[in-house]
Each structure stands twice: as C-alpha cells, then as structure tokens.
Amino acid sequence: MSTDWRLEIERNGYYPGLVIDAVATALGNETADAFVVHHEATFDPAMEMRRHITVLLLTPKRLIVCHTDEHPPNEGGARPHASTTTDSIQIGNIQSVALTRVVSDPANYVPGTLPSEVVLSVSLAVNWGALAHIDLEPASCADESCELDHGYTGAITSEPLTLRVSQTADGTDAVANMINFANVLSEATAR
Secondary structure, X not given: OOOOHHHHHHHHOOOHHHHHHHXXXXXXXXXXXEEEEEEEEEEOOOOOEXXXXXXXXXXXXXXXXXXXXXXXXXXXXXXXXXXXXXEEEEHHHEEEEEEEEEOOOHHHOOOOOOOOEEEEEEEEOOOOOOOEEEEXXXXXXXXXOOOOOOOEEEEEEEOOEEEEEEHHHHOHHHHHHHHHHHHHHHHHHHO
C-alpha cells in the first residue's frame, strides 16, 4: 500500500498534475495522516464513459475532499475539459463515520479476512454539497376533528459523502486502505 498520496494519484494516471496541484493547494502546510484515492468510471445519459477521481485526505484538523471530473467538448469545436473541486471540512463538523462491510459467505467468515467490498459514509453537521433529502408530510394539529389545512412539515437532511470500493474492481489494497482510513477518521472525530 502506498504511503504517499501523490504517488497514488500518479499511479491512477487520471490528470495527475491537475489533481496533485488541487490537493496540495488545499492541504497547504499540513500533512496527511491518512488518505484514499478512488478512481471510477461513470456513464452519462448518452452512455458515454466519463472518468472521476475522489481524493480524501485527513489532517489533524480537517478532512479534505477533492473531486475531479472530465467533461466533453462544448459546442463549436472546443476541447474537452476537467473540473476540480476541493472542500475543506473541519473535523468538528463531521457528525458520523459509517463503514459498511460486505462479506460473501458469512457462515464461513474467518475473523480478520478482508470483506469483498466496503462503503464509507461520512455525515456532516453542515450541508456541504448540493444534494439533500427533503421529506415532507401534511402538518396536523392535536384536534382530531380539525379539518383545516395546516400546510406541510418536514425535514431536510444533507446527503452524506459516500465512497465504495471492492476487491473485484479496486483490489485488496484499496479495501484495506479504505478500512484504515475509516478507522483513522473515526478516531479523529472522537478527539
């Protein structure tokens, strides 16, 4: 397993100069205690493949999240382009860290064996992204015979940061690294 996030980004080969520059700028003078580099392919509605990379770095004070996406050429013969977004989240704004382990044939599971896949989910105290769940229902009052329209009531919950890796798609090192990252991040939120 790589211990240098720069080398791991280079190994993935997805616009390494752009991604390293964005992460290094967000990182500043801090060092990373743990990191995850996850490269995946996505498909747009036209069924064209697009690449995407997510880099998570944990420092003593922050969780740095970097997303880089590629985009097709705009109209008029323009060239393809990439967009990179970095978020810097204070450790205190992390509400929970969940790690889901998927194990094949659980009846024969041997303790210490790596799961076939893991899903990291990080919930934040603030809505850091554009996605949120809105659950609405008709509002009511305590009077059971009341027929007035009381409007609606509901809740808005922010969409967690979720990242999935599997042995089949990403390899055993990626699964082990994600488990390590989740453990280090969970410990950091408890301080």
